[in-house]
Amino acid sequence: MKSTDTKTDGGTDIDHDLFDSGSDVELARSEQLSNAFTEYVYAPVMILWDDWRARIGSLIILGYLLMGTIGVILVEPATLHEGPRLEGVFEGTEFLLGTDILGRDLFAMIVHATPAMLQMIIAGGVFTTVVATIIGTVSGYKGGVLDRVLMTVSDIALTIPGLPLVIVIVVIFPPQHPVTVGILLSINAWAGLARALRSEVLAVREESYVEASRTMNVPTRVILTKDIIPNLMPYIMVNFVGAARGVIFGSVGLYFLGILPFTTLNWGVILNMAYTQGGSLYTLETIHWFLAPMITIILLSYGLILFAQGMDRVFNPRIRARHVQDDAGTEDTEDDGQIQTTVTEQI
Amino acid sequence: MNYFIKRIGQSVFTIFAVVSISFGLIRLLPGGPAAQLRAQLIQDSAGAADMERVNRLVELHTNIQPSKPVWEQYVDYMVAVFQGDLGESLWHNEPVSAILGEALPWTVFLMGTSLFISFVIGIALGAVMAYYEGSNFDVSATSGIILLNSIPYYIAAVVLLYFLGYQMQVFPTGGHYGSGVEPSLSIGFFRSVLYHSVLPISSMVITSFGGTAIAMRGNAISVLGNDYLRVARLRGLRDRRITMEYVARNALLPMYTGLMMSIGMVFGGSVILEEIFTYPGVGYYMFQAIGSRDYPVLMGSLILITTAIVIGILIADLTYGKIDPRVRGEDREVY
Numbered sequence: 260m261k262s263t264d265t266k267t268d269g270g271t272d273i274d275h276d277l278f279d280s281g282s283d284v285e286l287a288r289s290e291q292l293s294n295a296f297t298e299y300v301y302a303p304v305m306i307l308w309d310d311w312r313a314r315i316g317s318l319i320i321l322g323y324l325l326m327g328t329i330g331v332i333l334v335e336p337a338t339l340h341e342g343p344r345l346e347g348v349f350e351g352t353e354f355l356l357g358t359d360i361l362g363r364d365l366f367a368m369i370v371h372a373t374p375a376m377l378q379m380i381i382a383g384g385v386f387t388t389v390v391a392t393i394i395g396t397v398s399g400y401k402g403g404v405l406d407r408v409l410m411t412v413s414d415i416a417l418t419i420p421g422l423p424l425v426i427v428i429v430v431i432f433p434p435q436h437p438v439t440v441g442i443l444l445s446i447n448a449w450a451g452l453a454r455a456l457r458s459e460v461l462a463v464r465e466e467s468y469v470e471a472s473r474t475m476n477v478p479t480r481v482i483l484t485k486d487i488i489p490n491l492m493p494y495i496m497v498n499f500v501g502a503a504r505g506v507i508f509g510s511v512g513l514y515f516l517g518i519l520p521f522t523t524l525n526w527g528v529i530l531n532m533a534y535t536q537g538g539s540l541y542t543l544e545t546i547h548w549f550l551a552p553m554i555t556i557i558l559l560s561y562g563l564i565l566f567a568q569g570m571d572r573v574f575n576p577r578i579r580a581r582h583v584q585d586d587a588g589t590e591d592t593e594d595d596g597q598i599q600t601t602v603t604e605q606i
Numbered sequence: 607m608n609y610f611i612k613r614i615g616q617s618v619f620t621i622f623a624v625v626s627i628s629f630g631l632i633r634l635l636p637g638g639p640a641a642q643l644r645a646q647l648i649q650d651s652a653g654a655a656d657m658e659r660v661n662r663l664v665e666l667h668t669n670i671q672p673s674k675p676v677w678e679q680y681v682d683y684m685v686a687v688f689q690g691d692l693g694e695s696l697w698h699n700e701p702v703s704a705i706l707g708e709a710l711p712w713t714v715f716l717m718g719t720s721l722f723i724s725f726v727i728g729i730a731l732g733a734v735m736a737y738y739e740g741s742n743f744d745v746s747a748t749s750g751i752i753l754l755n756s757i758p759y760y761i762a763a764v765v766l767l768y769f770l771g772y773q774m775q776v777f778p779t780g781g782h783y784g785s786g787v788e789p790s791l792s793i794g795f796f797r798s799v800l801y802h803s804v805l806p807i808s809s810m811v812i813t814s815f816g817g818t819a820i821a822m823r824g825n826a827i828s829v830l831g832n833d834y835l836r837v838a839r840l841r842g843l844r845d846r847r848i849t850m851e852y853v854a855r856n857a858l859l860p861m862y863t864g865l866m867m868s869i870g871m872v873f874g875g876s877v878i879l880e881e882i883f884t885y886p887g888v889g890y891y892m893f894q895a896i897g898s899r900d901y902p903v904l905m906g907s908l909i910l911i912t913t914a915i916v917i918g919i920l921i922a923d924l925t926y927g928k929i930d931p932r933v934r935g936e937d938r939e940v941y
Contacts, residue, residue: 415620418916420874423892423908430896430904431631451867508758512878515760518896534764549768553761561756
């Protein structure tokens with residue numbers, strides 16, 4: 260049956276307002292705002308806060324955000340020979356994390372590397388999730404030839420090894436801006452998520468409310484954005500975090516090996532200097548030079564993983580409801596395990 | 607049978623796409639490697655540039671003949687690559703295929719072993735965690751795994767190299783076998799190879815088995831909750847049969863897909879890992895090629911690593927159909 264058949268039953272046109280209009284009760288603007296605040300800000304935050312993983316994770320991420328914004332203003336940038344060479348951790352009061360071989364404050368260097376890193380992470384995460392969402396939902400919903408073409412492209416992107424491809428591109432066109440680096444690093448990270456989203460869409464598209472929208476001749480674009488994508492939000496958000504972690508690992512690795520141009524200060528650049536100039540592998544004297552950026556990276560990615568696991572509870576109403584009922588606190592391990600898989604597979 | 611043909615066709619197409627990308631990067635981009643090489647050759651011959659000779663050299667190294675039209679260059683390049691001719695290294699003055707052909711088995715050995723060990727540990731640990739779900743062991747193992755997963759493999763590599771390689775000198779810090787050992791089928795040679803591969807393999811395994819364990823735990827727990835297990839118990843089947851045929855098999859099936867995903871990730875990581883341990887695999891030569899701007903080797907490594915991954919995934923995919931008899935119907939209504 261064609262969807263247009265509903266209109267040709269001989270009667271008058273169906274009044275489309277029937278489907279558009281909401282409740283007749285008018286709410287004052289302030290009331291609407293406060294409702295929206297409760298629904299979209301207060302409730303999610305409270306649910307997040309309930310979960311210890313999300314609590315720790317969001318505190319860690321918040322710390323990095325502060326470091327990248329306020330920290331840059333508060334902490335003076337590192338300059339050459341501002342302190343003694345290779346001062347250890349907590350040896351003096353001025354340089355908490357010690358200094359490198361040129362007498363630069365390691366703490367200041369780490370803080371000032373944060374904004375570029377955050378830009379990179381956000382650029383990579385947004386790029387990955389947006390491309391994956393578009394390709395995954397369109398392909399899963401439309402089906403047919405378009406689906407086959409898009410999935411073949413995704414499969415190819417999934418197979419081509421990300422890191423070697425990125426290295427080749429970076430060598431030929433050295434990226435300068437952090438945003439470009441972030442996007443380049445996630446050049447084929449979208450493929451896995453697109454495939455996962457497609458199979459989710461395949462399940463959702465058969466739901467009766469989607470079928471109802473289709474019979475009402477609602478445009479595909481609207482069905483996708485209003486009916487389908489909200490169902491995929493947990494997946495998308497969790498994978499945003501996964502993509503972010505991929506960008507951190509990739510960028511630090513490539514800066515560490517000196518493949519990306521040192522146009523911005525990065526934790527990987529500090530690692531590289533410790534590795535190549537410090538001769539750090541041979542003595543214990545320079546170990547702090549190494550450990551400072553390492554712990555910075557590990558802590559951030561630890562925070563991101565914890566946050567992703569906690570966030571799953573906010574976006575997944577089913578889990579949320581079960582958690583409320585569940586006083587004994589037994590975990591919904593099933594969903595837990597699956598979500599963790601999606602995060603951890605993107606190393 | 608149809609599925610076989612489709613999958614093999616797709617694999618060939620993937621390699622084809624990568625070779626095309628590589629051609630595009632070398633040739634079509636302004637200021638790309640072919641143009642750079644050409645400019646360099648003209649400059650080297652100091653004014654008296656013999657264009658024919660320059661073009662011949664460019665072709666020798668990159669398989670690209672600058673004087674021909676683009677489509678002809680593309681066809682020539684494709685034909686050459688699919689015949690195994692990846693051009694000639696600018697740095698070593700040797701065919702790229704010879705250099706990388708020697709390096710590839712080492713990369714496959716290193717990464718294949720890492721993948722295998724990390725899956726075995728992950729699956730075993732995940733199964734145990736699922737069995738003792740909610741216990742102290744489960745909770746602490748999960749937290750430990752999250753922490754391990756936060757560590758990039760190259761940081762694990764540097765830390766291991768620092769402590770076990772340089773400080774305590776328990777393991778060698780580089781190379782694929784001892785300098786005094788002759789490559790032969792002797793036990794001494796194998797021991798030396800294993801000894802040299804311990805650190806690279808451990809750094810990969812330590813940082814990646816956790817993902818497998820968590821996934822396996824989730825799968826096993828969801829399988830344990832299924833009705834058919836209850837039915838199986840009610841039918842009075844023996845525990846052994848239930849665990850092996852009902853739980854293990856169903857929990858392992860999704861892991862197979864995870865394995866396929868990991869192949870690409872692990873092989874991609876070989877570039878960084880092999881450089882840190884100066885392990886002469888494909889990744890190591892690729893890294894060396896970056897420093898010396900040896901584009902033929904660079905592109906050759908990309909093509910070769912991709913081919914290795916494609917073949918690995920193809921094998922995994924074709925055998926998957928053997929262990930999972932369910933037919934995944936692709937016929938759907940088109941809206």
